[in-house]
Amino acid sequence: MEDRQPVLELQNVSVGYDSPAGMVQAVNDVSLKIYENTIVGLIGESGSGKSTLGNAIMHLLKNNAVLTSGTIKVMGRDVYSLTKNELRQFRWSQMAMVFQSAMNALNPVLTVEDQIVDVFLSHDKRMSKQAAKKRARELLEIVSIDPAHLKSYPHELSGGMRQRVVIAIAIALDPKLVIMDEPTTALDVVVQRSILDKIKEIQKIKKFAILFISHDFSLVSELASKVAIMYAGRFIEVTDSQSLMASKAHHPYTEGLIRAIPHLTADEVTIEGIPGNPPNLVELPTGCAYHPRCRYANDLCKRVRPEIRHVENRDIECHLYETVQK
Numbered sequence: 578m579e580d581r582q583p584v585l586e587l588q589n590v591s592v593g594y595d596s597p598a599g600m601v602q603a604v605n606d607v608s609l610k611i612y613e614n615t616i617v618g619l620i621g622e623s624g625s626g627k628s629t630l631g632n633a634i635m636h637l638l639k640n641n642a643v644l645t646s647g648t649i650k651v652m653g654r655d656v657y658s659l660t661k662n663e664l665r666q667f668r669w670s671q672m673a674m675v676f677q678s679a680m681n682a683l684n685p686v687l688t689v690e691d692q693i694v695d696v697f698l699s700h701d702k703r704m705s706k707q708a709a710k711k712r713a714r715e716l717l718e719i720v721s722i723d724p725a726h727l728k729s730y731p732h733e734l735s736g737g738m739r740q741r742v743v744i745a746i747a748i749a750l751d752p753k754l755v756i757m758d759e760p761t762t763a764l765d766v767v768v769q770r771s772i773l774d775k776i777k778e779i780q781k782i783k784k785f786a787i788l789f790i791s792h793d794f795s796l797v798s799e800l801a802s803k804v805a806i807m808y809a810g811r812f813i814e815v816t817d818s819q820s821l822m823a824s825k826a827h828h829p830y831t832e833g834l835i836r837a838i839p840h841l842t843a844d845e846v847t848i849e850g851i852p853g854n855p856p857n858l859v860e861l862p863t864g865c866a867y868h869p870r871c872r873y874a875n876d877l878c879k880r881v882r883p884e885i886r887h888v889e890n891r892d893i894e895c896h897l898y899e900t901v902q903k
């Protein structure tokens with residue numbers, strides 16, 4: 578596996594936001610490789626840095642954000658060494674992103690057909706408009722939308738249909754990497770399920786790699802083969818999803834996330850939240866950033882930040898993994 582070229586390679590990536598309060602350490606020294614034909618889930622509470630990392634990979638960071646260290650390679654190319662023009666070509670054809678809100682991703686004054694045709698024509702100057710229209714129709718069929726909707730405007734479609742259009746646009750140029758940032762969060766459960774099934778189906782055929790961002794633990798563990806758990810900008814546990822669900826030994830934060838999955842009993846739904854709040858990313862706690870919320874934390878956790886270690890079949894950032902987790 579190691580000698581294959583990863584589709585995505587993150588090496589010690591850190592991203593900070595310049596803010597009036599100081600530098601917000603949104604992503605803090607993360608490394609990860611994703612190979613073709615795999616889905617990797619990125620889970621964490623709100624504010625843990627998931628979207629910032631997704632945007633950083635796409636080189637779409639906000640103006641006040643900087644990649645403070647590390648390299649991001651997609652198909653072996655350092656995304657931050659590309660010229661503006663190269664980057665424009667690289668996006669969509671090598672890497673694409675599906676954002677949370679389809680409504681914001683689509684242009685309200687263009688028909689679905691025009692928006693898809695635009696993607697083709699702007700990347701392939703030799704393609705005829707007629708050929709692009711044909712491809713647009715095929716794409717809608719792939720995402721199970723009646724091609725009659727080619728002439729629809731975004732506001733004429735349901736939320737689920739709009740999100741399918743966004744997915745169609747993302748995969749239009751057969752990118753090797755698709756980042757999906759909570760692509761179904763705004764949708765009801767039934768629509769969410771049908772879109773997830775569609776994503777799985779298309780991924781199986783196209784074999785691209787997906788980085789699937791979500792705060793929904795059950796959803797990600799079902800969809801992804803590997804999962805990275807993010808806390809305060811760091812990957813505190815990275816493992817395959819089978820071991821994640823089967824094993825009882827986890828990072829204490831992962832354990833908390835699993836306990837927070839709603840449990841259905843006879844006539845009750847119980848949810849056990851993680852006590853406390855995520856830390857202030859301008860002034861991280863000393864030692865392990867999770868220690869103020871961790872039920873096992875000891876003096877070492879308060880003083881020394883744990884290094885990421887490979888233990889059993891996971892990468893884990895916890896001093897106490899071997900002692901209290903079994």
Ligand SMILES: Nc1ncnc2c1ncn2[C@@H]1O[C@H](COP(=O)(O)OP(=O)(O)OP(=O)(O)O)[C@@H](O)[C@H]1O
Nearest residue numbers: 594596601603622623624625626627628629639858
């Ligand atoms: N433009 C910005 N300026 C300053 N800080 C920001 C900015 N955007 C995000 N942040 C901060 O960066 C941190 C990470 O935010 P990010 O949106 O990446 O988290 P997330 O895990 O994707 O959360 P969510 O699930 O709510 O989208 C948060 O503390 C957030 O407040």
